[in-house]
Amino acid sequence: xxxxxxxxxxxxxxxxxxxxxxxxxxxxxxxxxxxxxxxxxxxxxxxxxxxxxxxxxxxxxxxxxxxxxxxxxxxxxxxxxxxxxxxxxxxxxxxxxxxxxxxxxxxxxxx
Amino acid sequence: xxxxxxxxxxxxxxxxxxxxxxxxxxxxxxxxxxxxxxxxxxxxxxxxxxxxxxxxxxxxxxxxxxxxxxxxxxxxxxxxxxxxxxxxxxxxxxxxxxxxxxxxxxxxxxxxxx
Numbered sequence: 001x002x003x004x005x006x007x008x009x010x011x012x013x014x015x016x017x018x019x020x021x022x023x024x025x026x027x028x029x030x031x032x033x034x035x036x037x038x039x040x041x042x043x044x045x046x047x048x049x050x051x052x053x054x055x056x057x058x059x060x061x062x063x064x065x066x067x068x069x070x071x072x073x074x075x076x077x078x079x080x081x082x083x084x085x086x087x088x089x090x091x092x093x094x095x096x097x098x099x100x101x102x103x104x105x106x107x108x109x110x111x
Numbered sequence: 112x113x114x115x116x117x118x119x120x121x122x123x124x125x126x127x128x129x130x131x132x133x134x135x136x137x138x139x140x141x142x143x144x145x146x147x148x149x150x151x152x153x154x155x156x157x158x159x160x161x162x163x164x165x166x167x168x169x170x171x172x173x174x175x176x177x178x179x180x181x182x183x184x185x186x187x188x189x190x191x192x193x194x195x196x197x198x199x200x201x202x203x204x205x206x207x208x209x210x211x212x213x214x215x216x217x218x219x220x221x222x223x224x225x
Contacts, residue, residue, distance in 0.1 A: 008151070032212055043115075043202050043216030044154065088153050096142060096211030098167055101153025 003027050006089055006102030015111050019076040023089035023102045026070065030091040030100070033065050035074045038086045038104065047087075048074070079109045113137045115217035117203050123223045129191035132220045136185070136205030142166075143180055144204040144214065145188050154202055160186065193224045 006023045013019055021035075032051055036044035050056045053067045062075040072091075076083055086106045090099040116135040124130050136143050141162050146154035157176065159167040162183040171178065175194070180186040190197055200221050204214040 004153075006153075034212070041218070041221070043204070043218050045216070046213055049212050090153070092212075096206070098144075098156040098159060099154075099214065101155070103151065103153050 001026065002103075003100050004089060004091060004102040007105055008103055010106040010108055012108045012110060013079055015079060015081060015109055017079050017109075019074075019079050019083065019107055019109070021074040021076075021087050021089075021105050021107070023072050024070055025072075025091055025100075027091075027093075027100070028067075028070065029093045032092045032095060033063070033072050034090040034092075034099065035061075035063055036088040036090060036101075038088060040085075044088055076107075081109050081111050083107065084109045113215075115203055115205055115215050117201075117217035117220055119220055120218065121221045121223075123225065124193050125225050126195055127192040129189065130193050130222065131190075132188045132201050132203075132222075134186045134188070134203030134217060136203070137207075137215055140205035140207045140215075141183070142206045142208070142211065143186050144206075145178055145186070146202040146204065146216075148200040148202055148219070150199070157188070190222075193222075195224050198222055198224045 004025045034049040035047045038044040048063045056063045060077045064073045086104040088104045089102040143160045145157040148154040158178045160180045200219040202219045204216045
């Protein structure tokens, strides 16, 4: 069993819909939780990170962490075709430590 | 905006040959990472440098892979000999000391071993 599990999708939504993504993990030592966006043939780009449990909002993006359930989520409001990409969750035990990634969820936002 | 530079972008080689990838991190970033991403999977850490020192190479297949960052700036990852299973995207990332959580990734080198 992988340390971080993520539904591979693809997840197809109409433009303007809310995109809901999530990951589960098994290692309770993880303290930092990140979401990366990766376009085809490009490197991942950090969208947001959260320390420990709680919510964080940045524009159309909201990240939630529930350490008691070992479950993290990313919500994208008012989705746009330009949001079509693969979204990767990642986690680490401390700042500067290696990241453990989920397998990524492919998202397609249709005009 | 500063970027992590990687070359080449694509590399095709035959098994048993040697290949090398180069990475130039964002200026001033002390920490440099090499990750490998197999198609359809998330990246996995191969090696992490802090300045010129290796911090973590526990997942680096040391019988065939080597990495160096001699002056604590740019870095080279080498595979010799390449195997079919090495076909993947090789990603370099860097971060600075004060914001170690934020990793900046390059566009990667796509390796195909035939």
